[in-house]
Amino acid sequence: MASSSSSPAPPTLTSAYAAPPPTSISSQIASTTFTFPTYTSFPPFYTLQPNLTTRARQLTLWSNLLTTYCAHHRLFKLSLSFLPANLFANPSIHRTLSQPDIRTVLDHLALPANGGRVEWIPTSSRSEKPNSCWVYWRTPAEWADAIYGWVDETGQKGAVLTVYEIREGEAVQSQEWRGMDEELLRKVLSVLVKRGKAQIFGQEETAGVKFF
Amino acid sequence: MASNRRGVGLSAFSNSAISADQYARHGQTLRSNHAEALANQLSVFQAALHNFSLTHAKDIRQNPQFRAEFARMCHAIGVDPLAGSNVKGSAGSGGKTGSVWAKMLGSSVNDFYFELAVRVVEVCRETRAENGGMIAVSEVRKRIEKGRGIIGGGIDVTDDDIERALESLVPLGGGFKIVPLGSSRFIRSVPKELNLDQSTVLEVMQILGHVTVSMLQANLGWERARAIAVIDDLVADSLVWVDSQADETEYWSPAAMHDG
Numbered sequence: 001m002a003s004s005s006s007s008p009a010p011p012t013l014t015s016a017y018a019a020p021p022p023t024s025i026s027s028q029i030a031s032t033t034f035t036f037p038t039y040t041s042f043p044p045f046y047t048l049q050p051n052l053t054t055r056a057r058q059l060t061l062w063s064n065l066l067t068t069y070c071a072h073h074r075l076f077k078l079s080l081s082f083l084p085a086n087l088f089a090n091p092s093i094h095r096t097l098s099q100p101d102i103r104t105v106l107d108h109l110a111l112p113a114n115g116g117r118v119e120w121i122p123t124s125s126r127s128e129k130p131n132s133c134w135v136y137w138r139t140p141a142e143w144a145d146a147i148y149g150w151v152d153e154t155g156q157k158g159a160v161l162t163v164y165e166i167r168e169g170e171a172v173q174s175q176e177w178r179g180m181d182e183e184l185l186r187k188v189l190s191v192l193v194k195r196g197k198a199q200i201f202g203q204e205e206t207a208g209v210k211f212f
Numbered sequence: 213m214a215s216n217r218r219g220v221g222l223s224a225f226s227n228s229a230i231s232a233d234q235y236a237r238h239g240q241t242l243r244s245n246h247a248e249a250l251a252n253q254l255s256v257f258q259a260a261l262h263n264f265s266l267t268h269a270k271d272i273r274q275n276p277q278f279r280a281e282f283a284r285m286c287h288a289i290g291v292d293p294l295a296g297s298n299v300k301g302s303a304g305s306g307g308k309t310g311s312v313w314a315k316m317l318g319s320s321v322n323d324f325y326f327e328l329a330v331r332v333v334e335v336c337r338e339t340r341a342e343n344g345g346m347i348a349v350s351e352v353r354k355r356i357e358k359g360r361g362i363i364g365g366g367i368d369v370t371d372d373d374i375e376r377a378l379e380s381l382v383p384l385g386g387g388f389k390i391v392p393l394g395s396s397r398f399i400r401s402v403p404k405e406l407n408l409d410q411s412t413v414l415e416v417m418q419i420l421g422h423v424t425v426s427m428l429q430a431n432l433g434w435e436r437a438r439a440i441a442v443i444d445d446l447v448a449d450s451l452v453w454v455d456s457q458a459d460e461t462e463y464w465s466p467a468a469m470h471d472g
Contacts, residue, residue, distance in 0.1 A: 037470075038469065038470050038471055039469045039470060042453070042464065042468060042469045043422075043455040043457065043458070043462065043464065044453035044454055044455040044462075044464050045453075045469075046455075046457060047453075047454055047455050047456045047457060049453060049454060050447060050454060051447055051448065051450045053341050053344075053450045054341065054342070054344075054450045054453060056341060057341040057342045058453075094457070095455075095457050096457075
C-alpha cells in the first residue's frame with residue numbers, strides 16, 4: 001500500500017496495521033458526523049450505576065463510546081477542563097456525567113485489565129490529580145506497528161525522517177496518525193526503539209528517526 | 213360338556229376352549245394384518261414426508277410463514293418436528309419415534325431451530341449484565357437478525373421461531389423460560405423467579421418506559437415502603453437502571469437502551 005498525498009478517496013484502515021482493538025472502531029474516520037449510539041440517549045447512562053454488575057456493563061459501553069468518538073474526531077488527548085460538549089453529556093435529554101464520575105470512568109478505563117485505553121498524563125506536581133489523559137483508540141504498540149508498517153511498505157527503511165515529517169508531512173496525509181500529538185508520537189517511537197526497529201537522533205522537532 | 217381331565221390330543225380341548233382359541237388366533241391375524249397395513253402406510257408416509265422436507269428445505273429455512281405452517285402441520289398429525297433433534301443416535305425424547313422423525317424431516321428443520329436456540333442462548337448470556345437476565349423476545353430477534361452466520365444475515369427469523377427454538381432446549385434442562393409481561397413476552401435466563409410485585413413493576417415499566425417510587429404509589433396504590441422494597445430488589449438483580457438526575461430518581465428498563 002503506497003501512501004498517497006491528497007487522494008480524493010477517504011482514508012481507510014490499512015492491512016498493515018495490527019489487529020483492531022477489541023472495541024469496534026468503525027471506519028467512519030472520514031465522515032464528518034459522528035453517529036452517537038442509541039444508549040447515549042438513555043438517561044441512566046449518565047448516572048454511575050449502583051449495581052456493580054450493571055456498572056461493569058455501563059463502563060464497557062463508556063469505553064466503546066470514548067474510543068470510537070476519539071477515533072472519529074482524531075482526538076489523541078482529553079483534557080478535563082476542555083472536554084468536548086457532547087461526549088460525556090447529552091444536552092437533548094439534559095443529562096451529564098458528573099466530573100467526579102467522569103474521573104471514575106477514566107480511572108476504570110486506565111486499568112490494564114479493562115483494556116488500558118486511557119492513560120493519565122502526570123502533572124508537574126505530585127500532589128495534583130492529573131487533569132488530562134491520552135485516549136488510546138490505538139495503543140502505542142498498535143501505533144508502532146502502523147508507523148513501522150508504513151515505513152516498510154514505502155521503502156523508507158534506512159532513510160532518516162524527521163519527527164515533523166512523520167506527524168505532519170505530505171506523505172502521511174492519509175494516515176491515521178497524522179496530526180498526532182508530538183509527545184504521543186515520541187512515546188510510540190520509543191516503543192520502536194525498544195524493539196530495535198528505530199533510532200532517534202537529536203532533539204525537538206528537528207530530531208531525526210531512522211528505521212531498521 | 214366340560215372335561216375335568218386334561219390330557220394331550222384333541223380331547224384335551226373343550227368346545228369353549230376351542231372357540232376361545234380360535235377367536236384369539238383370529239384376533240391375532242387381524243392385528244398382524246392391521247399392523248402390516250399400518251407399517252406399509254407408515255413407510256409410504258415417511259418417504260413422502262422426507263421428500264417433502266428435502267424439496268422444501270430451502271423454503272423451510274428462508275420463509276417464516278412456510279415454516280410456521282409446516283410446524284402446524286406436523287403438530288396436527290402428532291409429529292414433533294423437533295423431537296430427537298438434540299439427541300444424536302439415542303432414542304430421543306419421544307422414545308423410538310424421536311429420531312425416526314428427525315431422520316425423515318431431514319436435517320434442515322432441526323439444524324435451523326437448533327442453531328437458532330444456540331444463538332438465543334448466546335444473546336441472553338451476552339446481555340445478562342445489562343438486563344439482569346430478562347430480555348424481550350423481540351429484542352432477541354432484532355439482535356439475531358443483525359448478526360452473522362447461518363442464522364441472521366438475511367434469514368428471516370420470527371418471534372415464533374425463537375419461542376419454538378427455546379422449547380427444543382427443554383429436554384436439555386431448563387434455565388430458559390418465557391415470561392409474559394403485559395403485552396410483551398420476555399425470556400428469563402436466570403433461575404430467580406420474579407414475585408408478583410416485581411413482575412407488576414416491570415410490566416408498568418414496559419408501558420411507561422420508566423417508573424419512580426411516587427408513580428408506583430399513585431398508580432398501584434402501594435405504600436411507599438413496599439414500592440421502595442420492590443425497586444431495591446429489581447436494582448439488586450440488575451434488572452433496571454437508575455437515573456438520579458431527574459427530579460425524583462427514575463428507574464428504567466434496559467429494553468429501551470439499544471432501540472433503533
